[in-house]
Amino acid sequence: MTRTTAMAWAGGVLYLLMVGLLIGGANRASGTVHAVGAMLAVSLLVGVLRRMPLLALAMALFGSTAVVVGTPGSGQVNRAEGYQAQFLSYLAVDLVLGFIVATCTRRASIAAVAVSCAVQLLVMGGFSHGDAVTVNVVIALLTIAASCTVGLLSRERREHAVALRSQEVAEAVTAERLRIARELHDMVAHSIAIIAIQAGAGSQVIKTRPEEAGEALRAIEATSRETLSGLRRTLVALRQADLDAAASGQAPLAPSQGLADIERLAAATAEAGVRVDVHRTGAQRSLPADIDLSAYRIVQESLTNVVRHAGIGRCRVLIDYGDEELSVEVVDDGHGTAPNGSAHGFGIVGMRERAGLLRGHLSAGPRPEGGFRVAARLPLPEPVAVPAEAR
Known part of the structure; x- marks a missing residue:
């Protein structure tokens, strides 16, 4: 008792x-x-x-x-x-x-x-x-x-x-499921698109040009390893019970991706046959983790759509570090839509959700002069003063 x-x-x-x-x-x-x-x-x-x-x-x-x-x-x-x-x-x-x-x-x-x-x-x-x-x-x-x-x-x-x-718990679970779905979609879709293109190119030249086939296989291996690393980060983050896991003796995780990795993303896209011209304007500086990751994912999904649907070998990525907002734009001169005329799956929906969660705005659609344009504006938490020399 x-x-x-x-x-x-x-x-x-x-x-x-x-x-x-x-x-x-x-x-x-x-x-x-x-x-x-x-x-x-x-x-x-x-x-x-x-x-x-x-x-x-x-x-x-x-x-x-x-x-x-x-x-x-x-x-x-x-x-x-x-x-x-x-x-x-x-x-x-x-x-x-x-x-x-x-x-x-x-x-x-x-x-x-x-x-x-x-x-x-x-x-x-x-x-x-x-x-x-x-x-x-x-x-x-x-x-x-x-x-x-x-x-x-x-x-x-x-x-x-x-x-x-x-109801609050159900809404929180639904929001978390949508967040995980966006992360997995943005992470895997780009890599799978590159792997599919490289595998198709390698199978065509494996007998006539074995050197190019070897390069395609190496690109597939590198992309696969990077994707597995990203999946591991996501799964470990989901399993963490609290933010003190690092203090309990667990190995530190690799930092999440951001705009600093755009050049590497462009190189991987170039191996898939689409050259990416990256232009940055404004005072480059460190951004909040959620804004940095969301901007990277928007660029990644846009490049994935270019590789899959544009049918063009070149596109442009414009990144503007403004005083009050971050602007990201991806422009191509390709077909603009999928061959069957349908939307690009859940990619654009996921990009809009990412921008909306950060109180930003995203527009995506064909351009009058041809091609497709994705533009996102993500407000920064507070205005950042830019030195006169930088202006």
Whole structure:
């Protein structure tokens, strides 16, 4: 038996002893004193109430009824007061009843209300006379109704809070799944596109030009290794329980990708047959990790679409480090859409979601002069002062 359980049972025993003391001193105090004492004594049943609410109700009913029956002058009617003082002890029972309605099942609550009403009405009918019977019964019913109403309101409020919490958890899970889907899509789609093109090129020249086939295989190997490394970072990050994992002895992870890796991304895209011209303007500086990674992913997905759908061997990437926002633009002179005229899967949707999460804006569509253009504007957290020399 745990200490808490022992204290709960001790409180129940003390409650019964207090009821016995109140009945034993019935001749030396008025009914009002005994009723108030019974209401204060019911606080000893808190431990029992939390573990066995129905047992606590039974004990409260027994104690309050014993006080009513044992109080001197119980059978006499005080027409001036209307509601006999000793019946105030049932207010403690009504408090317990309200807790049961708020926390227990509906079947248990209905049974508790029925038993409590029956006991109180029978006792009041037996120890009241004349007009006092009606007054006492009406007050008892109103008190029971009030306690049940408070209990129902408390139950509904708790259930509503649980429903809101469940909804928040579901929305958080959905948002996390979308984030993981974007990460995996942006990470894998580009690499798979390059691998597919290199594999196709290698299979065509493996007999006639084995040197070029070897270069294609080496490009496939390098791209595969980089993709596996990125997947490992993502999976390890998902498994981390908190941000203190590094302090617990785990090996440090490689830093996430950003705009500093655009040149390497351009080199990998060039091996797939699309030359990328990268132009940077503005004062280059370190950016917040989420903005840096999102900008990189937008460029990566745009280059993937160029490799897959543009049918052109060259494109341009423009990166502008502004004072208040970061601008990223990818432009090509190719077909502009997929051969079947459909959208590029979930890539553009993912890019828009990334920009929207950062309170930015992304536009993607064909250009009037031909080709396709993806432009994103990502606001920076706060304006960064640019020295006059840099301007």
